[in-house]
Amino acid sequence: MKYGAGAALAIAVVLPLVVPNAYYLEILTQAYVFAISACGLNVILGFAGQLSLAHAGFFGIGAYTVALLATKAGVTFWAGVPAGIALSAVIGFVVGSICLRSKGHYFAIFTMAVGLIINLIIQKWESLTHGHVGVIGIPGPGAIGPIHFESGIARSYLALVCLALTLVATTRLLRSPVGRTMVAVRESEPLAAAIGLDVMAAKRLAFTISAALAGLAGGLYAGFIGFLGPESSNIEMTFNTLLYVMVGGIGSVVGPVAGTFIVYGLSQVLQVLQHYQMVIFGLALVLLILFMPKGLAGVFRRPSTQPTPLAESASLRAGSSKKGDK
Amino acid sequence: MLLEALRLRKAFGGLCAVDEVDFAVEAGSITGIIGPNGAGKTTFFNLISRALPVTSGRIMFDGEDVTNLQPHHIARRGVARTFQATTLFGDATALENVLVGYRQRTSSGVWDALVRSARLAREEHEAHAVAHETLAFVGLTDSAERLARDLTQEQQKRLAMALAIVARPRLLLLDEPSAGINADQTRGLIALVEKIAATGITVLLIEHQMQMVMHLCRRIMVLDYGKKIADGTPEEIRNDPAVLEAYLGHK
DSSP states (O other): OHHHHHHHHHHHHHHHHHOSSHHHHHHHHHHHHHHHHHHHHHIIIIISOOOOSOHHHHHHHHHHHHHHHHHHHOOOHHHHHHHHHHHHHHHHHHHHHHHTTSOHHHHHHHHHHHHHHHHHHHHHOHHHHOGGGOBOOOOOOOOBTTBOOOSHHHHHHHHHHHHHHHHHHHHHHHTSHHHHHHHHHHHOHHHHHHTTOOHHHHHHHHHHHHHHHHHHHHHHHHHHHSOBOGGGGSHHHHHHHHHHHHHHOTTOSSHHHHHHHHHHHHHHHGGGGGGGHHHHHHHHHHHHHHHOTTHHHHHHSOOOSSOOOHHHHHHHHHHSOOOOOO | OOEEEEEEEEEETTEEEEEEEEEEEOTTOEEEEEOSTTSSHHHHHHHHTTSSOOSEEEEEETTEEOTTOOHHHHHHHTEEEOOSSOOOOTTSBHHHHHHHHHGGGOOOOHHHHHHTOHHHHHHHHHHHHHHHHHHHHHTOGGGTTSBGGGSOHHHHHHHHHHHHHTTOOSEEEEEOTTTTSOHHHHHHHHHHHHHHHHTTOEEEEEOSOHHHHHHHOSEEEEEETTEEEEEEOHHHHHTOHHHHHHHHOOO
């Protein structure tokens, strides 16, 4: 596993240097940014087991915070990104406190509505966001001492550093008592509550962290692209991110990153097909859910040490004559 | 009295699953609840562990009214439980299961996790020590690194108890500990329950296997159709006409 991580890091470090042209470099940078967002979705969906469909809304909040602070108030990218993360997290905390009262499909639908509302506000609040026209001329990251970020390569490395930090943070989180609590909530809420875990607090925390990471990704996106429209926060964006997480493997720390590279890379290759590429992705998704429900990461996951002793427990259960009341 | 139920009632629509039950559990005892299928035993547990809201009546734990507490709050006050269908975190190892059971005793948060603080290291060390100790206590030392779902039914029951007692509760609710295991294994489990009780944890258990109940419990409550029909020593219960009728029907 250590070697795998080292190899992946080596590839990631070399990649910006070997891509053939500026266009591919930009695709690579965006893949890093979307991977951060996918890692964020993975915290609420993979760790805590709650399907949030508001994710692109938080991406949009982070992006618009950077864009509007920069163009209207002259706030730098370096101050704008933390502000975007903070605003996404605060709104995530408030929204999560309300949405998380619902469970399962209801939670998914509730958050989808929240995502739509955020997208609609961005579209309709024209005096602030310029609606469909979008925000243009967003300044990118300024120089820090001798390090300049005008070049595509520098920006690509900046995105890579942010992604690496995200992975370190989510790995540490997952392996900590906080992460174990989230996983316990995902596996069984009644059992988690019975052993004294605050189910609601764990879910709310996961939702807040997830929103913060979406905000980070959105902020980077706005600064790098320099232009921002409302489509950055629409439901398609949410479903794309969801696809990245599912292909890579829900709940695995690095899975969503691999998923982002595969799906986002493939979508660039298949761009000639325009909207018909969704036919391919749709089919691929159905096959994925049928045959690889845990994504790529599921293929590499530690196997059971032995077959589940179903036969044994079934025969023993038959041996005990009485069953309990409900 | 460690636990008291006062005119406790739970209705699902028109069905009264627990009907005005008065019951008390003495600290340090092993007490049993028996009754035919559908008598409301598990519902009674669900009320005490706060998994279900109470329709009316009160629950007192250690002299305090806990009727409206959340499940995790009553758990932190020292009421632990196991579930009838053995419930564990199947994809986690036995050790990880017990570790998460100890989480309520530790307080490190997100920040500790991100910077790997000294407090996190200290608490993780403490949690691992207690978890290993608890696994040894229930006899699962050799299975610490195995996934919970790969354990035998009997080992899973032991693990469920380890998960329940790792945070040192004061009251342990066991929902049919002997369901699904053979007679030999049941004897082992009886010994484990006695061992748990000997550490000072008060035990309240639902059980169908009469041998287990009669052997373990000093006091037994009998439920039938949600009502308490008897409450006494094993000897009294054995000879109670209402109990015989509930189990065997009218003559």
